[in-house]
Amino acid sequence: MTDTTTVWDPLNNRGDWQVTGALLETGNDLETAILISLFTDRAAEPSDTIPDGTNDPRGWWADAGADVPIGSRLWLLAREKQTQETLQRAYDYIVEALQWLIDDGVVAKFDVYVEWTRTSMLGAQVVAYQQDGSTKATAYSWAWQGTN
Numbered sequence: 001m002t003d004t005t006t007v008w009d010p011l012n013n014r015g016d017w018q019v020t021g022a023l024l025e026t027g028n029d030l031e032t033a034i035l036i037s038l039f040t041d042r043a044a045e046p047s048d049t050i051p052d053g054t055n056d057p058r059g060w061w062a063d064a065g066a067d068v069p070i071g072s073r074l075w076l077l078a079r080e081k082q083t084q085e086t087l088q089r090a091y092d093y094i095v096e097a098l099q100w101l102i103d104d105g106v107v108a109k110f111d112v113y114v115e116w117t118r119t120s121m122l123g124a125q126v127v128a129y130q131q132d133g134s135t136k137a138t139a140y141s142w143a144w145q146g147t148n
Contacts, residue, residue: 006032030128030136033106037097038126038140040071051079072097082116090114094124105131117141 007018043059044050050057063069073093080086091114101107108129117123127137 006035030101030106030130031138033101034098034126034128034138036070037101038072038074038094041075042069042071042073042097044073044076048073048076051076068100068103077122082120087114087116087122090122090124094126098126101128107131 040060041058043063044057048057058075060070073096074090076093077086077090080089091112094112094114095110098110098112102109108131110129111125111127113125113127115123121141123139123141125137125139127135129135
């Protein structure tokens, strides 16, 4: 069984389902798993500072008590300054979000690269090393809402 294909829509800064005719496309399971892992809001840890001051930890209600929560904490970086520390946190959040794919044997490992591609733009490249030795590299960029 394959998953509904999710593709990254850089113009709207979101993932979206792919449609062929009247049907949802399926396949590209690894890419879909990576997109969901990176761009779904994982619940904040108790020690995290919520950037909008609401104290809303976000996350999916079914993650309560789950061993492996879904998504990433990249959303916590909104309103952060464009610094090396913020870049390191982005890297850490990406690695944390993708770890389940290694733990479940979906991939052997990941290489993750993050950088400020220009003012107000965070870029990341994720290289997935699959169990059969093949690789899948994907680049993502976010319009940064933080301060410069």
